[in-house]
Structures are given as C-alpha cells and as structure tokens.
Amino acid sequence: MSGPNTDYDPVEVTPLKAEEVEAMREAALAAVAAAADLDALKQVRLEHAGDRSPLALANREIGALPPQARKEAGQRVGQARGAVARALAERQEVLEAEHEEGMLVTETVDVTLPTDRRRRGSRHPLTLQSELIADIFTAMGWEIAEGPLVEAEWLNFDALNLGPDHPARTMQDTFWTEPAENHVVLRTQTSPVQARTMLTRTPPIYVACPGRVFRTDEYDATHSPMFHQVEGLVVDEGISMAHLKGALDHFAARMFGEGVGTRFRPSYFPFTEPSAEVDLRCFVCLGVRPEECRTCRGEGWIEWGGCGVVNPRVLVACGVDPEVYSGFAFGMGIDRSFMFRHELEDLRPLFEGDVRFSSAFGTEI
Amino acid sequence: MKAPLSWIKEYVDVPADVTTEELTRRLTLTGLKLEAVESPGAQISGPLVVGRVLTMEPEPQKNGKTINWCTVDVGDANGTGEPQGIVCGAHNFAPGDLVVVILPGGVLPGNFEISARKTYGHLSAGMICSARELGLGEDHDGIIVLPADAGEPGQDARGVLGLDEEVIELEVNPDRAYALSLRGIAREVAVSVEGATGFRDPALRDTPPANDAGHPVVVEDPTGCPVFVARKVTGFDPSAPTPSFIADRIAAAGMRSISLAVDVTNYVMLETGRPIHGYDADKLRGPLVVRRAAAGERMVTLDGTQRVLSPEDLVVTDDSGIIGLGGVMGGETTEMSATTTSILVEAAHWDAVSMFRTGKRHRITSEAGKRNERGVDPTICEAAADRVVELLVAHGGGAADPGVTVVGTPPPMPTLTVAGDRAARVSGMEISEQTAAEMLRAVGCEVSGEGTGTLSVVPPPWRPDLTDPQDTTEEVVRLVGYDKVPSVVPVPPAGRGLTRVQQLRRRFSRTAAAEGYTEVVTFPFVGDADLDALGIPGDDPRRTLLRLENPLSAEAPCMTTTLLPGLLRAAARNVGLGAASFGLFETATVTLPTGGVAPILPVDRRPTEDELRSLEEALPRQPLRLGLVAVGEADASGWWGQGRPVSWADAVDAARAVADSVGLELAARATERAPWHPGRCAELVLAAVEAGDDGTVVGHAGELHPKVCATLGLPRGSVAAELDLDVLVEHAVHLRPAPAFSGYPVAKEDVALVVDAGVPAASVEAALREGAGELLESVRLFDVYTGEQVGEGRKSLAYALRFRASDRTLKEGEAAAAREAAVARAAELTGAAQR
Numbered sequence A: 001m002s003g004p005n006t007d008y009d010p011v012e013v014t015p016l017k018a019e020e021v022e023a024m025r026e027a028a029l030a031a032v033a034a035a036a037d038l039d040a041l042k043q044v045r046l047e048h049a050g051d052r053s054p055l056a057l058a059n060r061e062i063g064a065l066p067p068q069a070r071k072e073a074g075q076r077v078g079q080a081r082g083a084v085a086r087a088l089a090e091r092q093e094v095l096e097a098e099h100e101e102g103m104l105v106t107e108t109v110d111v112t113l114p115t116d117r118r119r120r121g122s123r124h125p126l127t128l129q130s131e132l133i134a135d136i137f138t139a140m141g142w143e144i145a146e147g148p149l150v151e152a153e154w155l156n157f158d159a160l161n162l163g164p165d166h167p168a169r170t171m172q173d174t175f176w177t178e179p180a181e182n183h184v185v186l187r188t189q190t191s192p193v194q195a196r197t198m199l200t201r202t203p204p205i206y207v208a209c210p211g212r213v214f215r216t217d218e219y220d221a222t223h224s225p226m227f228h229q230v231e232g233l234v235v236d237e238g239i240s241m242a243h244l245k246g247a248l249d250h251f252a253a254r255m256f257g258e259g260v261g262t263r264f265r266p267s268y269f270p271f272t273e274p275s276a277e278v279d280l281r282c283f284v285c286l287g288v289r290p291e292e293c294r295t296c297r298g299e300g301w302i303e304w305g306g307c308g309v310v311n312p313r314v315l316v317a318c319g320v321d322p323e324v325y326s327g328f329a330f331g332m333g334i335d336r337s338f339m340f341r342h343e344l345e346d347l348r349p350l351f352e353g354d355v356r357f358s359s360a361f362g363t364e365i
Numbered sequence B: 001m002k003a004p005l006s007w008i009k010e011y012v013d014v015p016a017d018v019t020t021e022e023l024t025r026r027l028t029l030t031g032l033k034l035e036a037v038e039s040p041g042a043q044i045s046g047p048l049v050v051g052r053v054l055t056m057e058p059e060p061q062k063n064g065k066t067i068n069w070c071t072v073d074v075g076d077a078n079g080t081g082e083p084q085g086i087v088c089g090a091h092n093f094a095p096g097d098l099v100v101v102i103l104p105g106g107v108l109p110g111n112f113e114i115s116a117r118k119t120y121g122h123l124s125a126g127m128i129c130s131a132r133e134l135g136l137g138e139d140h141d142g143i144i145v146l147p148a149d150a151g152e153p154g155q156d157a158r159g160v161l162g163l164d165e166e167v168i169e170l171e172v173n174p175d176r177a178y179a180l181s182l183r184g185i186a187r188e189v190a191v192s193v194e195g196a197t198g199f200r201d202p203a204l205r206d207t208p209p210a211n212d213a214g215h216p217v218v219v220e221d222p223t224g225c226p227v228f229v230a231r232k233v234t235g236f237d238p239s240a241p242t243p244s245f246i247a248d249r250i251a252a253a254g255m256r257s258i259s260l261a262v263d264v265t266n267y268v269m270l271e272t273g274r275p276i277h278g279y280d281a282d283k284l285r286g287p288l289v290v291r292r293a294a295a296g297e298r299m300v301t302l303d304g305t306q307r308v309l310s311p312e313d314l315v316v317t318d319d320s321g322i323i324g325l326g327g328v329m330g331g332e333t334t335e336m337s338a339t340t341t342s343i344l345v346e347a348a349h350w351d352a353v354s355m356f357r358t359g360k361r362h363r364i365t366s367e368a369g370k371r372n373e374r375g376v377d378p379t380i381c382e383a384a385a386d387r388v389v390e391l392l393v394a395h396g397g398g399a400a401d402p403g404v405t406v407v408g409t410p411p412p413m414p415t416l417t418v419a420g421d422r423a424a425r426v427s428g429m430e431i432s433e434q435t436a437a438e439m440l441r442a443v444g445c446e447v448s449g450e451g452t453g454t455l456s457v458v459p460p461p462w463r464p465d466l467t468d469p470q471d472t473t474e475e476v477v478r479l480v481g482y483d484k485v486p487s488v489v490p491v492p493p494a495g496r497g498l499t500r501v502q503q504l505r506r507r508f509s510r511t512a513a514a515e516g517y518t519e520v521v522t523f524p525f526v527g528d529a530d531l532d533a534l535g536i537p538g539d540d541p542r543r544t545l546l547r548l549e550n551p552l553s554a555e556a557p558c559m560t561t562t563l564l565p566g567l568l569r570a571a572a573r574n575v576g577l578g579a580a581s582f583g584l585f586e587t588a589t590v591t592l593p594t595g596g597v598a599p600i601l602p603v604d605r606r607p608t609e610d611e612l613r614s615l616e617e618a619l620p621r622q623p624l625r626l627g628l629v630a631v632g633e634a635d636a637s638g639w640w641g642q643g644r645p646v647s648w649a650d651a652v653d654a655a656r657a658v659a660d661s662v663g664l665e666l667a668a669r670a671t672e673r674a675p676w677h678p679g680r681c682a683e684l685v686l687a688a689v690e691a692g693d694d695g696t697v698v699g700h701a702g703e704l705h706p707k708v709c710a711t712l713g714l715p716r717g718s719v720a721a722e723l724d725l726d727v728l729v730e731h732a733v734h735l736r737p738a739p740a741f742s743g744y745p746v747a748k749e750d751v752a753l754v755v756d757a758g759v760p761a762a763s764v765e766a767a768l769r770e771g772a773g774e775l776l777e778s779v780r781l782f783d784v785y786t787g788e789q790v791g792e793g794r795k796s797l798a799y800a801l802r803f804r805a806s807d808r809t810l811k812e813g814e815a816a817a818a819r820e821a822a823v824a825r826a827a828e829l830t831g832a833a834q835r
C-alpha cells in the first residue's frame, strides 16, 4: 500500500494525469457496455469499480499531491468514478430486466391444457326452477309455504271441497297408505299446504307453495308418479278474479319474458269457483304466426295450469270467514313448465339421476 | 263428448257465416273446450266438383287393361266452361251419369296432388273419384255414381257427399253433465254463440199420460230412485237393421253399433242425456222392484261378471231375483238378444251419489254411469222413454204398448239467494244485477228480485250442479266472458321473504354442489330387496316402512326411510352408462311411520285445535335429509399426474362442508352401520357439545361396504353419506361475534406422539388442546405413521402446534412449556409417548 509521501513530486504522478484518468474511465465504460449478462457485469464491477480497480488506486494517490493540485485531481477522478458507477447501475438494470424476461419465457406453459382436476357439481334443474319461482313470488311480497308429502286425507281432499263422493276425487289417482282406514295419502297436489296455511294464519295471506306431489300414473315420457307443482293462494279483503289475472300475468312475464301474459277459460275445480284453465301466451312466437311454432304447436297458447276464486266452502272448512274475506288460488306443473321452457320432450331424464342431465344446467339456470 | 255438427244444428239455428272455428272458439271460451274437430273431408282440398259424363271411349291398352277416355261437363269449375278430358280406369258408369271430379290443383287424402298429365296418349286433366280415393270407404270397385238429382255439373261436391260433416269433440267438466248430450250442447251453442237462435229442446215432447196398464213397478227406495218410467214395445223385429243416420251418429259419438234396440237406447241417451235401459220383456217375471241390495247378494251383469253386492247398491229385481244394477249396468238374465221381440224400456232417475259409489265399488265405467253419477235432468224420463218407443216402432216394426208406468216425481229444484253484485265483486268486472239476471235466465234459471240487491234463482232441472251462489256466479262470469276479466296485480303487505329455514336449505344444496356433487331427484319408493341390497339388518329401524295400498310396482311398495337406495341406484345407473368418476346428492324427506289414524273432520266449520293436532299426530315423521355418494376419483388423473381415488374422508368432509354452511362443526366417531364398511364408517355428531354429552347425531358417512358395492354394481371403495338437515337447521348458528386476532408473533412447536393403533386421533387432539391451555392457537395433525420404528399395534401422530398470546409476545420457553403440558395431558389420557 502506498501512503502519502511528501518527497514525491506530485506533478510526476502518472495515474493522475488527465489523459490517464480519461483512459481508465473509457476502459471502464467500454467494459460495462460490453458486459453481456449479470455475471459479466459483476466481473466488470470488480475490475473497474472495485477496491483494486485503476480508478480506486488512482484515487488513493490524490492524498500525495500538493494541496493546490489535490482539488483538480480529486474532481477528475471523482467524476470518472461517478460516471462508471452510473454506467454500472444502468447496465445492471438493463441486464436484470433482460434476465427476468428470459426467465418468464422459459416458464411459459400451454394454457390450452385441460384443467379439470376437481370434479364439478351441479344442482337439479327442477330445484333451480322452484327457487326461481319462489324468488319471483317473494319479490312480489308473498311468502313461501310448505307441507308434508305424506298427508292427511282430510287436508288433501275434504278440506278442499273434495268430499268422498266428489266425482273429481276419482280424477286424481291417489296413492293410499296402508291401512286405508288411517286416511293417510301421498298428497296429490300442493293444495293441502294452502289449507294448512289458512288453518294456521290469519289473513291477509299471500303464499306460493312449490312442492312434490304424487299420482298413480305409470311412468312414461309424459307421466310420472312423482312430479312438482307450484300453487299460489291469496286471501284478503276484496280479492277478485282481476287480482288473480294480475298475479298470473306478472308471474308469466317474470318467468317467460315481458309481453307473455295469460288467458282464462272456464273450467271446474272443487277448490275454486269460478274456476279457470290458465293458458300461457306462447313465449316463443307470442302468438304471431303460431302455425310455424314448435313450442305451442300452432295454438299461440300453452296450457299452463288451473286457477279460480277460492270456494267459500273451503274458506269455511279452514276457518276463514267468507263474509269478510275472499281469495284466489292457482296451480301449475313445475316439471311441465320446465319441459316446454327447455324443449324437453320426454320427462324421464328429470328423475333418472344421469349426471350428464343435471350437469348441463350448471349450478344456476 | 263427440257431437256431429249437423246433429247440433238440428236443435239450434246457427247463422251460415258462423264458421266451425268460430263456434268452437266460443264454446271453448264459455267452458266447453274443443278437443278436436274431425271431418271426413278434412284431407281433401281444392276443386272437388259434380261432373256429368258427356262421352266415354274405351281404349284397350297393350298391358291388357282398357281405359276410358272421357269428356266431362264440369260447368264453369275449370274456368273455361269447356268439357274436361279425363282418363278413367273404371267401367261402372255411362255417359249422362253424374260423377265426382277432382280438378288439377286439388289434393286427395294421403297428400295426393292432382295435376293435368299425359297418360295413355291423352292429357288427363283431373280424376273421376272412387269412394276409397276420397277416404270414404274401402270400396274400390268403381267410381262414385251420384243419384241423378244430386246436383248440377260444376257444383262443389262436398255437400253432396256429406264431406262437410264435422264432428266436434268437447271436453266436459264434471260439473257440466248436461253437456254430455246433444240437447245440452245445442243449448250451450244457443247461449254462447253470437247469432245462434231458436233452440228446440229434443226432450220437449207430448207424452202419453201414465196409466195402470203398464208393467208393474215398485220403488222401495224413492231416495235412490225418485222417478221410474217403463214403456213397452211388442212385435219388434230383432233382425231390423239400424238406420244409417243412427248408426253414423252413434259411431261419430264414439259408440259401437250393436243392434237396433241397443243403438236406439244409446241414440236417445246421446240426444237427451238420459241413460235408458232395455229389457227383453219376455224374460221378465212379475213386477219390477227397485231396492237396495242386501249385503253379499250376487248377480251377473251383462258383461258376464259375477258381482257381490253391497247394501248401498241399488238393484232392480223381478220374481226371479236381481236383474240389474240400477243405473249402472243391466243383468245377463234379461238382456236383449237377437231373438228379442218384446222390449221393456226403462228410463229412471237415480241418486247420483249412489251411482258414483256403485260404479267405483264395482269398477264399472260406462256411458250411462258417467251421466248418472254426474247428474241427469230428472224431468225428462217420460220424454226419453217415449222417444225410444217412437224410434223402435219406426225402424223395428212392432207396436207401442198402451201401458205407461210412471212411479215417483222429480225432486224440486232449490231456490238460491244470491247477492245482486256478487258476480261483479268476485270477478272484478262491472256486472250489473240486471246483466247477472239475464245471464242466469239464458242458462235456464228462473230469476226474480231484480232491483232489490238480492236475486232469487231457481236452477233448471238439467243443472243439478247449481247449488250455491258461487255456482250461479260462475255461470254469470263465464257468459260475460273470462276474457274480459281485467288484470290487476294484488298488493300484499310487506313480506318477510324466504324464511330462515328456507334460506338454510338452499345453502345445503349449494354447498353440496360446490363440493363437486351433482343433484338428482329420485322416486321415494322402495321394497325389502332395496334394503337387502344395502345390507340393512332386519331389526334396523329403517326397516319400518310406510306401505302403500296401491303401489305402482310390487317391488317398491313402500316409502323409503333413507335416501341411499335411490341415490345408489342412480349411481349404479351412471356407472352402467360409462361414468367413471362422479358425485351425486339428493335432498328430500324420508318417511318414518308412526301409524296413526288421521280422522276425517267436518268441513262445515274450522276444526278445533285438538282435531288438528290429531291430524298432525297421525302423520309419519318426515325429516329432510341430504344424501350423497361419490364414485371413482376425487381428484382426476391427468397430464398433471396420478389422481386420487375417493376415500371415506371425502364423504365425511362433504358432510362437514354442508354443516359448516350453517356454522356447525361435526365430530366423527367410529361406528358400524349398513351400508357402510364396518371399519370405515363415521357417525357424525354436532361438535359443540357439553363434556359428557354424546352429542346430537346428524348422520353417517364413510366408505360403502364392499358387498354393497358388488351387489349394486358400484366400484369397490365408493363412498356415501346421509345427513339429517332438520337437525342442522335446528342447531344452525344464527349470530356469532366477530373473531379477535392477536397481532403478536406466533410460536410454533411440533410434537410426535406414539399411541395404540386403536386410540382415535380425535381423542389425542382433544387431550393436547386441553393440556396446552389458552396460549394454544391451533393444532394440526400433519402425519400419521405406522411401521417398525413405532412397533406393532402402535401409531405415531405428528402434530404442529401454534401458540400465541393475545396481549404480548411470548417469552422464551413459554411455548415449549405449554407443549410439554399438552404432551403430559395426552400421555395421561391416551397413553401417548413422545417420540
């Protein structure tokens, strides 16, 4: 190590000559520029900016100069070292960026590879449709009522004005439980839920009852011993058929699209009188040139369900005063609605549990 | 009900400009829904005209056939007035004959399009038609030659051939029995079709007065049979054919022609709605007696079936015994036959409820029964019997016996009191009292009290269904028009939305789907074999099944007590269809029978609370369950490497996810239960239970028994779970305080403990928690090891413990001390030794 030497002639210190410093600086900058990667740059840093680099060594000689020469030499060397340090930093940044980029390139994958490592689940379309219906009615301010599938005969029939000798009782092919003297049936309709609602609440009543029902129909493309219905019941003061029409028109539009309304035709149900069949305006053709329409088969209308003004006899049996209150009720098949809404010709896939069927509908419709 | 339009028009005048479409549209809108219109000429379109053969020249052909080259006058129908040249292969006609010609542009049944074409060296412009070509019959012997006065050349031939006849089929609701007759339908047309007038009642006729000369009849049960009319025809020719107008019409109505005598009774039934029975009068012995049967009495009905009677059945007897099941079906012994020359005609009014019960009891459905049980006009028995006699005499010869037996009188119709504004209030339309009265008169009611606010209404005898104000209201509203009901959305009070229970149920279902299970809906019917397949033992409570009286299948006559049979069947079906890896779930109620009697309560008042309770108590328990099953791989194999097969733990974890969706944690305990593997079944209980409490059982999960998998055709190792969702709903966490987290550093300590292989990991973990004290933040089992290093019958459980204080940084040694305490507790409670 050389230390300050007062005997030394500073003018004669070669490394501190301007041209020498300039040469060191040029050499260092050239080396920095030539460094091809971070490792090379590390080596350059060592050689041209390290403790033993020419500029560092030159710096050490400054102290040996006479005071009047020190300032000038110090400036010269300091500027050169600064320029080299800046060049190193800049080059470092550039090389780091290049390195990063190169690494990402090598990490590239084929994003079109399959990703189905986890099994996907799905919900049954009838569940989804029931929930959609429930949401439509709760949005109207109604509530959703429920009841048991295995039901008392009285609630399934008698309370609904279907006495033991009512001709309509034979129209419903009922599953009876053993022994028949117990008067317990599989409910043939969701109407017993309406009776239960009237028996346990006081009007005003605004409820919809989606649910599962049973009939002794042999299982085929269009019949099932188990299917799903939704019924609605309103009991309040001053309720008329006009309100029934309004509620069904709204339901139809929410479920099948704006502009889809309903039509009433006279019919017969013991539970209601006056009674009506409800036809749904075909939501595909909207009744325009229905002859070309596959959904309504040229009718312009689709049979949707039954409805009517609650028979006062039913109100009496369920403890509602028919002098004060009136009501309406309606019912339609959820499965059937699903079938024409989704162009399903054969209902059996609904009940066969084939994963491919439910999966097609995802978790929400 | 099928009715030929021409028959309807016999009783009502319909303006010519009212099309069938319009007429049936009106009937549909007022409650008789059109099912179908049948028309023999429906498949013929284009010019079908009467033609007169002008010339015919036979031309032998090389193939041996002879064709006729004809010119036919078709008037102006061809647009030129020139004779039409037509080649015809038939020979059963001569120049001057009137024939039926279809001109080019027409279409015959089978979509056979007619065009002018070159054939046999001529341009044949049309076709002379045979009955078969027109779809009118099988007769192909020749073309149709019309009577000389049938019409003029060029005239549309449809009317001449009766191709215009249309049969409309209407759906008749149970309350509209009157429309099961031409009389009723014609009356309905008169009421509901605009412009239809002049209804002529076919049951309105002069009938001979009753006398003592008729066949003696005694009615012992006037409630069951209020009116009994008997008339007799003698000298009848049993071989007389049924005239074509009767045969055609009953055929059009869907009934088979049998013999003149039977056809006439059916014809009059269709015409008037009144079922008629005919006896072979020579087979009758003594007076007819109407009474209820004695229990156990027997008879053979004319369908040859031996019937054991009930005291509710109404029967007709003579000295020989029972000869008919009144109003439902006649007996074999007095049936009319091919040798019957003397006929006793019975037109009786029967109690509708008795008819319904007898028909149901003996499983007899007939055209007569259908009408009798719905209610027939009781005032037309004499007219209907007289009409039968008239037709029998007119077409079968013989003579009407002067004897006329009439027993009983028609019951009077009730007087209904109806508020004048009721129809308006019920319908939401503006219907005045006057309009209401007009509409009721239109359907045959006598109405008085207009202007008083209250109408007195006496329904006509053919409307036994009108018994209440709501019945007359429906009549008024349907005639004013359902299509005019305005649409007004009702506004309820503010609603509460879905109940909490309903919201929770949606969560269960969404969670199961999110866990990778696909929802299915299966039938709840099972039989013993289904439970056998699951290996469920005979004394298992799940064997107590609610049985159906009338199951669709003898193999599945019961309501299931578990969701697994249906789910596993569905899983096996998917496997059969080639699915390798999948999960299924179902939410549904099961039926746990209790076997009570649900009383039939009165309907004229609200049941009492006690009565309602007795209904509820009689019903089986029907808890809501969630079942799931998984088959194949839980994580799929793929380009990323080998997958992972489903394991018992997947079933348990899915169950835990479902419980977690409502804030509940499930603890597992080993149990043995079908259909699971005896060593791989977890009983799942609510975890947050007091010490010493067994915990509420929520369900079971695990790997299925290999035998069950083999029996059902599922791969070995398939897993399943079944949970009681009602229990989860009941204990669901409603509100919980927000958690507080410590921001101080964590101290981690690992520990490996060796215990007997039979010690449940959950017990070791519980002991560690207990011993570690409140500094413990979490315990996680990260490794289970068995092998030489720990010795036979032992296992090593490695736990990662995390310690943290809520208010300070732990001091040196604090965590280690807590770990030592935890290990000590584990050693004490489970015999664990630190490794």
Ligand SMILES: [Zn+2]
Pocket (backbone or CB within 6 Å): A282, A283, A284, A285, A286, A287, A290, A293, A294, A295, A296, A297, A298, A300, A301
């Ligand atoms: Zn359409």
